Amino acid sequence: MTHRLAVVVPTPAHSTIAGPLSYLSELPLSPGSLVRVPLGKREVLGVVWDLPSDQAQAAQDIELKPVAGSLQGIAPLGAAWRQLVTFSSAYYQRGLGEVALAGLPPQLRDLNTVQLARRLKRTAAAHDHVTAAAPELTAQQKQALADIEAASGPFLLFGATGSGKTEVYLHAVADALARDANAQALVMVPEINLTPQLQARFVERFGEANVVAMNSGMTNPQRLKSWLAAHTGTARIVLGTRMAVFASMPHLRLIVVDEEHDPSYKQQEGARYSARDLAVMRGKIEGAKVILGSATPSLESWHASETGRYQRIEMPARVGQHAVFPAVRLVDMNLQPKKAVFSPQLLGAIQERIARGEQSLVFLNRRGYAPVLACTSCDWKSECPNCSAYRVFHKIDRSLRCHHCGFAERVPRSCPVCGNVDIAPVGRGTERLEEHLGELLADIRHADGQPVRIARMDADSTRLKGSLEEQLARVHAGDVDVLVGTQMVTKGHDFRRITLVAALNADSALFSSDFRAPERLFSLLLQAAGRAGRDATQAAASEMWVQTFHPTHPLFGALRKHDYPTFAAQQLKERQQAGMPPFGFQALLRADARTQEAAQSFLNAASEQAAGLADFDRVTIYSAVPMTVQRVANVERAQMLIESQHRIALQRFLAAWQPVLHATREKGLIRWAVDVDPLTI
Known part of the structure; x- marks a missing residue:
C-alpha cells in the first residue's frame, strides 16, 4: 500500500510553487518527518507537512514520484515548529519550503542511515550537572526575576548598561531548567562576535554538554552537531544569532533576546524575517516565556510596553555600590581648529587616562583608511566600476576595495584619468584614525618608558580566525591604552578598564532621510557610553565625549542625562504624527x-x-x-x-x-x- 504525502521542499525563491508538493511513500510518515525526495534532476531534503495530500500541489509530472528515503532515527519536527514556519512564510511573503529548509542544517540531506546513527549516538551523552554557583544578586535583579516568575510576559527588560542583565538571563535560564528536567532555553545575541564570551559564561554556569552555539560562522558539521543536540533535547541551552530562532527545540520554555534593538536581528537576504519578532511569536505558540533585553529598546518594543502588550521591567541602576553612569561631555567642533580630528580637550583627556594606566575607546563607524581616494588635479575619484559607490582606500594592503560588491585592486601609482601622481585620501576611516592617533601620541610614554599602545578593532582587523578573541584578550589584560574601532566594539563587551569613550563624526545620522536614523544614533551613543566605567571603583571618573557641530540638538540633551524614556517619547510623538511605525x-x-x-x-x-x-x-x-x-x-x-x-x-x-x-x-x-x-x- 502506498501513501500520498504533502512534502515541503526548497523551491526557488520566485517559483510559483509556494506550498507542499505531493509524493508517494510506502510508509505512513507523520508530519514533521524528514525525507529525501526527487525535485527535477536533484534529490533534496524535504519535510512532511500537515496539509491533506489532496491540497498539496502535484509535482510537474502527472505521475507522482516516490519518496527516495526517510531519515530514520530523527524524531519528526514538532507541530509548534511547523506552525512557526507556516506563520513566517505567510507573514514575510516567502515560500514555505524556503523558510522551513533554511532552518535545517544543510548536511542533513547527505547523511546515510549509518552516518546518522553514529552522529545521534554522539549527541546522546548525559547532561552535565547544572551548577548553581553565581554571584550575589542586587535588589533590582531579584525583583526582575520575581516579576518574570510571577507573570507570563512577553517581558521588556529595560536595564541600563552595566545593570547586570546577563546575570538575570542566567538565573532565569537556571530557574526554567530547574522546574522541568527536560526544559530548554534559547538565548539570542545580535552578532557572532558576542557569542564566544557569552557562551563561556553559560558553559561555566551550566556545563559544556548542556550548551551549544548556532550562528552563520560555524562549519556545516558544527551546525549539524548543534542542531541534533538541540533537536534531541541533549543540549538544554542554545546560544545563537538570528538563525537560531528556527532551531528545533522540542521542550522550549524560555527565550531571551539580548540587545533586542539591534538591526542585526533583521535578515536582509532571502526571507527577510525579524528574529526578534519571531521570538515573540514563537513564545506565544509554544507557551514559552520571552525576555527582550536592552538599555535602548527599539521604539516598537518600547511602544508595546507602553500600551501593555509587553510587561516592562526596569533596572535603572548599575551593579556596584558606587557605580554611576559616565558623564557625557559635548565638544562644539565649531569652536575647534579647522579640520581638527581630535579637539585639544579630548586629546588631553586621553593622555590623562594613559598616565593613570586606564583605557580609552575611540569609535568611528567607518572602516578602512579613507572613504575615497581622489585626484588633486582632475575630478577622478575611486569609484567602483560595478557599483554606484566609492571604493574605500585600505592603506595596510594598498588596496581600493568596494564594501558592497567586494571588487578590489591595487592603488594606482598615478591618476588613471590625467596621470597626476598626487592622489590623496579624502575623509577618514578607522585605519587612518589609528595612524593619526599614533602620530598625536608619539611623544607620550608610560612611567616605564614604553610607548602608547593603540589597537584597532573592525571587520578588517578581525577577519582572520581567532583574531577577534586575541584582540579582546589584549584589551581585557590591559595591554592596550587606546582602542579604535567601529560600532562592533560598542556592543555588549564588558571592558572593565575603559574610563573614556569618544565618538567622532556623530552628526552624520542627525539629518538622514531615514526616519530611523535618530533612533539608531541615540542607541549607538548610549551603548558606547555604557562601555565606560563598568568597574565601580573607576565609574566616578568615567566620561563619554561626543564631538559635534550641533551640540544643542535635542538628541544630545537626552544623551547627557542618559534619558532614554524622554528621547523615546519625543520620537514616538513625531512618528505618530507622520503615521510611521509603530503607528503604521x-x-x-x-x-x-x-x-x-x-x-x-x-x-x-x-x-x-x-x-x-x-x-x-x-x-x-x-x-x-x-x-x-x-x-x-x-x-x-x-x-x-x-x-x-x-x-x-x-x-x-x-x-x-x-x-x-x-x-x-x-x-x-x-x-x-x-x-x-x-x-x-
Whole structure:
C-alpha cells in the first residue's frame, strides 16, 4: 500500500510553487518527518507537512514520484515548529519550503542511515550537572526575576548598561531548567562576535554538554552537531544569532533576546524575517516565556510596553555600590581648529587616562583608511566600476576595495584619468584614525618608558580566525591604552578598564532621510557610553565625549542625562504624527534588473495591476525610486514603498498581490523581493 504525502521542499525563491508538493511513500510518515525526495534532476531534503495530500500541489509530472528515503532515527519536527514556519512564510511573503529548509542544517540531506546513527549516538551523552554557583544578586535583579516568575510576559527588560542583565538571563535560564528536567532555553545575541564570551559564561554556569552555539560562522558539521543536540533535547541551552530562532527545540520554555534593538536581528537576504519578532511569536505558540533585553529598546518594543502588550521591567541602576553612569561631555567642533580630528580637550583627556594606566575607546563607524581616494588635479575619484559607490582606500594592503560588491585592486601609482601622481585620501576611516592617533601620541610614554599602545578593532582587523578573541584578550589584560574601532566594539563587551569613550563624526545620522536614523544614533551613543566605567571603583571618573557641530540638538540633551524614556517619547510623538511605525505598517517591493529603467518598469507595472486587489483601498503605494546605492555588482536596484495603518490589511493586500508579481515579467528583470517591516528605506 502506498501513501500520498504533502512534502515541503526548497523551491526557488520566485517559483510559483509556494506550498507542499505531493509524493508517494510506502510508509505512513507523520508530519514533521524528514525525507529525501526527487525535485527535477536533484534529490533534496524535504519535510512532511500537515496539509491533506489532496491540497498539496502535484509535482510537474502527472505521475507522482516516490519518496527516495526517510531519515530514520530523527524524531519528526514538532507541530509548534511547523506552525512557526507556516506563520513566517505567510507573514514575510516567502515560500514555505524556503523558510522551513533554511532552518535545517544543510548536511542533513547527505547523511546515510549509518552516518546518522553514529552522529545521534554522539549527541546522546548525559547532561552535565547544572551548577548553581553565581554571584550575589542586587535588589533590582531579584525583583526582575520575581516579576518574570510571577507573570507570563512577553517581558521588556529595560536595564541600563552595566545593570547586570546577563546575570538575570542566567538565573532565569537556571530557574526554567530547574522546574522541568527536560526544559530548554534559547538565548539570542545580535552578532557572532558576542557569542564566544557569552557562551563561556553559560558553559561555566551550566556545563559544556548542556550548551551549544548556532550562528552563520560555524562549519556545516558544527551546525549539524548543534542542531541534533538541540533537536534531541541533549543540549538544554542554545546560544545563537538570528538563525537560531528556527532551531528545533522540542521542550522550549524560555527565550531571551539580548540587545533586542539591534538591526542585526533583521535578515536582509532571502526571507527577510525579524528574529526578534519571531521570538515573540514563537513564545506565544509554544507557551514559552520571552525576555527582550536592552538599555535602548527599539521604539516598537518600547511602544508595546507602553500600551501593555509587553510587561516592562526596569533596572535603572548599575551593579556596584558606587557605580554611576559616565558623564557625557559635548565638544562644539565649531569652536575647534579647522579640520581638527581630535579637539585639544579630548586629546588631553586621553593622555590623562594613559598616565593613570586606564583605557580609552575611540569609535568611528567607518572602516578602512579613507572613504575615497581622489585626484588633486582632475575630478577622478575611486569609484567602483560595478557599483554606484566609492571604493574605500585600505592603506595596510594598498588596496581600493568596494564594501558592497567586494571588487578590489591595487592603488594606482598615478591618476588613471590625467596621470597626476598626487592622489590623496579624502575623509577618514578607522585605519587612518589609528595612524593619526599614533602620530598625536608619539611623544607620550608610560612611567616605564614604553610607548602608547593603540589597537584597532573592525571587520578588517578581525577577519582572520581567532583574531577577534586575541584582540579582546589584549584589551581585557590591559595591554592596550587606546582602542579604535567601529560600532562592533560598542556592543555588549564588558571592558572593565575603559574610563573614556569618544565618538567622532556623530552628526552624520542627525539629518538622514531615514526616519530611523535618530533612533539608531541615540542607541549607538548610549551603548558606547555604557562601555565606560563598568568597574565601580573607576565609574566616578568615567566620561563619554561626543564631538559635534550641533551640540544643542535635542538628541544630545537626552544623551547627557542618559534619558532614554524622554528621547523615546519625543520620537514616538513625531512618528505618530507622520503615521510611521509603530503607528503604521510598511513593506518594500524591491527589484533588481540590468537597467534602472527595467527595475522601475517592473515596479510600476506591479503597482498599476494592484488596483482592485483585496484591501487595495486601505494601502498607499508610493512611486518607484532608485535605492540609495542604486547599482551593486552591475545590477540596478529600485524600490517601492507600501504603507497601511492596519497590519492585517497590508498582509491581505500583499498576499493577493503575490500572483500579480509572479505573472509580471519585464525584460531585463533579474529578481524581486517583498520586505515586510523593513528597517532601511
